[in-house]
Amino acid sequence: METKILYTDVKLPESPSVVKISINDKEFIAPVLVGTEGEKALDIRELRKQTGFITYDPGFANTGSCKSAITFIDEEGILRYRGIPIEDLAGKATFLEVAFLLLNSKLPTENELREFELGILRRMALHEDLKNQFHVYPRDAHPMSILASMVASLAAFYPEKPSGNDESEDYKNYLRLIAKFPTIAAYSFKKSIGHPFIYPRQDYGYCENFLYMMFSHPSCNYEILPEVVEALELLFILHADHEQNCSTSTARLVRSSQANIFAAVTAAICALWGPRHGGANEAVISMLSFIRDNKIPVKNFVERVKNKEFRLMGFGHRVYKSYDPRAKIIKDACHRLLKKLNKEDELLSIALELEEAALHDEYFIERKLYPNVDFYSGIMYRAMGIPTKAFTVMFALGRLPGWLAHIREFDKDPDNKIGRPRQIYVGSNVTSYTPLSER
Numbered sequence: 135m136e137t138k139i140l141y142t143d144v145k146l147p148e149s150p151s152v153v154k155i156s157i158n159d160k161e162f163i164a165p166v167l168v169g170t171e172g173e174k175a176l177d178i179r180e181l182r183k184q185t186g187f188i189t190y191d192p193g194f195a196n197t198g199s200c201k202s203a204i205t206f207i208d209e210e211g212i213l214r215y216r217g218i219p220i221e222d223l224a225g226k227a228t229f230l231e232v233a234f235l236l237l238n239s240k241l242p243t244e245n246e247l248r249e250f251e252l253g254i255l256r257r258m259a260l261h262e263d264l265k266n267q268f269h270v271y272p273r274d275a276h277p278m279s280i281l282a283s284m285v286a287s288l289a290a291f292y293p294e295k296p297s298g299n300d301e302s303e304d305y306k307n308y309l310r311l312i313a314k315f316p317t318i319a320a321y322s323f324k325k326s327i328g329h330p331f332i333y334p335r336q337d338y339g340y341c342e343n344f345l346y347m348m349f350s351h352p353s354c355n356y357e358i359l360p361e362v363v364e365a366l367e368l369l370f371i372l373h374a375d376h377e378q379n380c381s382t383s384t385a386r387l388v389r390s391s392q393a394n395i396f397a398a399v400t401a402a403i404c405a406l407w408g409p410r411h412g413g414a415n416e417a418v419i420s421m422l423s424f425i426r427d428n429k430i431p432v433k434n435f436v437e438r439v440k441n442k443e444f445r446l447m448g449f450g451h452r453v454y455k456s457y458d459p460r461a462k463i464i465k466d467a468c469h470r471l472l473k474k475l476n477k478e479d480e481l482l483s484i485a486l487e488l489e490e491a492a493l494h495d496e497y498f499i500e501r502k503l504y505p506n507v508d509f510y511s512g513i514m515y516r517a518m519g520i521p522t523k524a525f526t527v528m529f530a531l532g533r534l535p536g537w538l539a540h541i542r543e544f545d546k547d548p549d550n551k552i553g554r555p556r557q558i559y560v561g562s563n564v565t566s567y568t569p570l571s572e573r
């Protein structure tokens with residue numbers, strides 16, 4: 135039997151707009167939801183119950199999994215946190231100010247910010263038993279693996295009360311996570327080079343503490359450069375949230391089973407790790423180094439990308455179909471940082487040449503592929519002395535407030551439900567069991 139599906143806009147008196155979907159002799163009325171920026175969605179929650187149909191949308195490219203008031207992004211290259219354009223926050227706000235904004239839906243007053251900062255700074259040290267856990271890893275362990283397992287371990291040190299979902303306890307856990315992430319990141323680096331772990335200091339700021347724990351050593355003085363602190367603040371702010379990306383959706387999904395906050399964040403870290411997502415910043419540097427080490431002319435490399443031998447890492451985005459606004463800011467900041475530090479990086483020259491070649495090539499123009507957040511960020515991290523293997527950890531440090539803001543929003547959402555997609559089963563029909571001796 136042929137299935138006819140019709141879509142028509144219909145106005146009903148009690149609703150500003152609905153869409154009528156006719157499937158054979160059944161009719162489904164889908165209420166239309168309109169976001170504050172005019173995005174339209176069909177509410178299909180009753181679709182299967184009423185018609186027996188589900189929707190098919192691999193990669194969820196057309197699926198709204200929730201309503202969210204945290205971040206708005208648009209294919210034209212717009213990014214706003216709680217309505218504030220990223221260009222207004224970058225270079226003006228601090229990372230912790232942005233973290234407060236994402237978590238609390240408003241910019242903090244001076245007192246609120248001081249209290250928030252103190253709540254984080256005094257929680258930066260790790261429990262000594264957790265610190266000792268670093269000794270079980272091999273020296274060359276990937277820092278994302280250490281970050282994920284250490285964050286999972288936090289649940290053992292700060293178990294949720296049996297009553298669960300206590301808002302003030304949850305808030306303490308947000309502060310704990312923001313506080314302990316840089317310490318875990320720095321200790322995984324110290325472990326890899328066999329240096330002693332450095333305790334955080336409450337008289338240093340958040341980014342200063344990270345640099346201090348990463349690079350200082352008991353036997354010598356370490357100067358925290360203000361230009362590096364400024365660059366770090368900027369990078370963290372630019373990574374702080376990006377609505378329903380793979381890691382954030384993962385955090386929401388895991389939280390939807392009512393797993394604890396540490397478990398949800400651990401899952402988000404693991405989702406971020408892959409090269410299609412946060413792992414791209416590490417992959418960009420591998421790609422640029424590969425071009426340099428093998429003396430591959432940029433033009434030839436671009437041809438190989440077009441022949442689908444590999445992807446141009448740090449290019450393309452599911453939502454942005456123009457220049458990623460974060461990449462624009464990072465590219466300028468990258469030039470500024472290298473100049474201030476009086477450093478040159480041949481990988482930057484290759485990246486600039488690659489960008490130029492790609493932006494003038496029909497393959498990339500047609501597919502609307504532009505540099506994304508990961509294309510230039512690694513060159514900045516290199517200039518700061520951060521090892522390539524730790525780049526995705528840096529992404530995680532920046533993205534953490536976003537994950538937490540989404541977990542908090544999910545918890546407060548009256549529509550929240552366990553995440554449980556459907557599937558279209560395409561396997562064998564009922565088949566009888568053949569005993570082992572007869573196979």
Ligand code: CMC
Nearest residue numbers: 409410411412414445446447448449450451452501506507
């Ligand atoms: N290099 C070459 N071709 C590409 C690229 C790329 N980086 N990205 C997409 N394409 C092509 C792809 O081959 C496809 O071509 P065709 O129509 O001929 O099959 C077309 O563009 C559409 O690609 P898609 O895979 O359907 O797009 P998507 O929205 O599912 O994927 C993406 C988005 C970010 C995973 C993808 O662009 C990609 O793999 N980029 C490289 C990895 C990367 O930089 N990731 C970081 C993303 S931004 C930060 C973050 O989210 O963490």
